[in-house]
Amino acid sequence: MDVFTYKNGELFVEGVAVRGLAEAYGTPLYIYSKTHLQTQFRRLAAAMQRVKPLICFAIKANSNGAVIRTLLDEGAGLDIVSGGELFRALRAGADPARIVFAGVGKTADEIRYALRTGILCFTVESEPEARRISACAVEMGTTARIAFRINPDVEAHTHKYISTGKKENKFGIDAGRTLEAYALAAALPNIEIAGLHMHIGSQILTAQPFHDAAAKIRELCLRLKALYPTFRYWDIGGGIGIRYKPEDQALDPVAYAERVVPLLEGLGLQIVMEPGRYLCGNAGVLVTRVQYVKDNPSKKFIIIDAAMSDLIRPALYQAYHEIRAVAQTAATVHADLVGPICESGDFLAADRDLPAVGEGDLLAVMSAGAYGFAMASTYNSRPLVAEVMVEGDRAWVVGRREGWEDLVRREVGL
Ligand SMILES: Cc1ncc(COP(=O)(O)O)c(C=O)c1O
Incomplete structure (x- = not known):
């Protein structure tokens, strides 16, 4: 059974709309079924x-x-x-x-x-x-x-x-x-x-x-x-x-x-x-919001709020993750899907036909339930993201989003 499906053009996890979860808990957000x-x-x-x-x-x-x-x-x-x-x-x-x-x-x-x-x-x-x-x-x-x-x-x-x-x-x-x-x-x-x-x-x-x-x-x-x-x-x-x-x-x-x-x-x-x-692996997605679309003469970049620090598999193993638009669209663009981190390796998809999305739109990085959050870091001082579990039409937080204070909680001797 595929638990990630479109209903009336909107992506759902089981009985819960991904958009509602992104709005309630913010992005980037891991969602597990x-x-x-x-x-x-x-x-x-x-x-x-x-x-x-x-x-x-x-x-x-x-x-x-x-x-x-x-x-x-x-x-x-x-x-x-x-x-x-x-x-x-x-x-x-x-x-x-x-x-x-x-x-x-x-x-x-x-x-x-x-x-x-x-x-x-x-x-x-x-x-x-x-x-x-x-x-x-x-x-x-x-x-x-x-x-x-x-x-x-x-x-x-x-x-x-x-x-x-x-x-x-x-x-x-x-x-x-x-x-x-x-x-x-x-x-x-x-x-x-x-x-x-x-x-x-x-x-x-x-x-x-x-x-x-x-x-x-x-x-x-x-x-x-x-x-x-x-x-x-x-x-x-x-x-x-x-x-x-x-x-x-x-x-x-x-x-x-x-x-x-x-x-x-x-x-x-x-x-x-x-x-x-x-x-x-296929129980989880990473939901991210588009920040900017940057059209360089030689290449288009879709810049999102998720990064290699949230999901390192593409940077580490050249791993492929399917990218879906949360609001279904048939149109595609050829682009790199990149995060805000100061590394050229900070991409979640490279040289791919991706859903045609614009600033503020939501994307779901599929198959992110294994070696996703577990390998996350706070590189570039990006707090760890939230995790939510869904069952049927219920959703609840199973990992709270960290804040800036969490970044320095363990530091002493300033
Ligand atoms: C000893 C051992 N057991 C189990 C696993 C789990 O592997 P997988 O997630 O591919 O099932 C690993 C993964 O590296 C491992 O090293």
């Missing part, structure tokens, strides 16, 4: 039901508490990558026993925090990290459950910055060194070998790379299970891609499951998944 979050979770759970995975929402994609809470209520666990994300997860009411903790650079403080709360498992990205986790567990008189992140070295056919499963990436351990790494960890005090983790990248639009990675790793899981009686989880990561361009073919969870589930079944292992973008 609760129904879309729920629908995506249910579609994935249904597609994968033969293996009944623990679906851990990767909150790096969107760490707003209301978004997390919505998915927890659907039955999600969480995937975190920092102490800050653990704090957010607990604040949103997550059960620590359903939290997995990845990331290549965990500090001792973060490890201790996670051990204190009793998370399900650490995804361990190197042998030195295993040693540090062991030392923290010894010091605290507890046991740490771990799963090494094993790098299957498959080509994910995605942007190089979000490809993580190749041997040249910083993540995980080469598959060829798996048994050695596990033997080392098993010999460390206060470590329980709990499972194996893999994650090959993000925004992957075909099932083949997931199939190839699972096919490579399946045998290893069987060997590890035979070697270590406590080995019981196989975390297959996230990465399911979504539609950004109208012509994109999103990866259907049923197609994904058809290729992957046969490799996961019958192993006697609990499957864990870590989708981020798939759950929340």
Whole structure:
């Protein structure tokens, strides 16, 4: 179901007009559809039901508490990558026993925090990290459950910055060194070998790379299970891609499951998944107001009140976001859609046919629910924008707009 539709030429999120929200809460404004979050979770759970995975929402994609809470209520666990994300997860009411903790650079403080709360498992990205986790567990008189992140070295056919499963990436351990790494960890005090983790990248639009990675790793899981009686989880990561361009073919969870589930079944292992973008990417839009239209002799610029500081994906990965006019228009203009920041990289769309809009008009940057607000900054001293959740014909603020005072709140010693 598409939750972003035009009714009488006006863009709606579920039953709420985008224009009304922009007027009530100002722009730039992130708007999330609760129904879309729920629908995506249910579609994935249904597609994968033969293996009944623990679906851990990767909150790096969107760490707003209301978004997390919505998915927890659907039955999600969480995937975190920092102490800050653990704090957010607990604040949103997550059960620590359903939290997995990845990331290549965990500090001792973060490890201790996670051990204190009793998370399900650490995804361990190197042998030195295993040693540090062991030392923290010894010091605290507890046991740490771990799963090494094993790098299957498959080509994910995605942007190089979000490809993580190749041997040249910083993540995980080469598959060829798996048994050695596990033997080392098993010999460390206060470590329980709990499972194996893999994650090959993000925004992957075909099932083949997931199939190839699972096919490579399946045998290893069987060997590890035979070697270590406590080995019981196989975390297959996230990465399911979504539609950004109208012509994109999103990866259907049923197609994904058809290729992957046969490799996961019958192993006697609990499957864990870590989708981020798939759950929340198309649940969100960034609404922005046109400030000026500037006609240079060689190029037209539509200058808006949103910037790379609100949505950095186009600047960082040359990512494409569909741009819709809030008041539907068939006319288009060829232009760059740019923000007010003093960087030439500050664009949300470059060299594109865009809706023909003028000063004061509203635009919606589509598919902005994942890696949108979560990557926002206050660069150029632009306060963080507001976030609103919609369900049916109700809307409520889930992130207040910051003001100028917030920009300096943490500064001391003037
Ligand atoms: C370890 C891990 N798990 C899950 C994810 C979520 O990926 P996606 O949003 O593509 O599903 C990421 C993203 O970078 C990740 O690094």
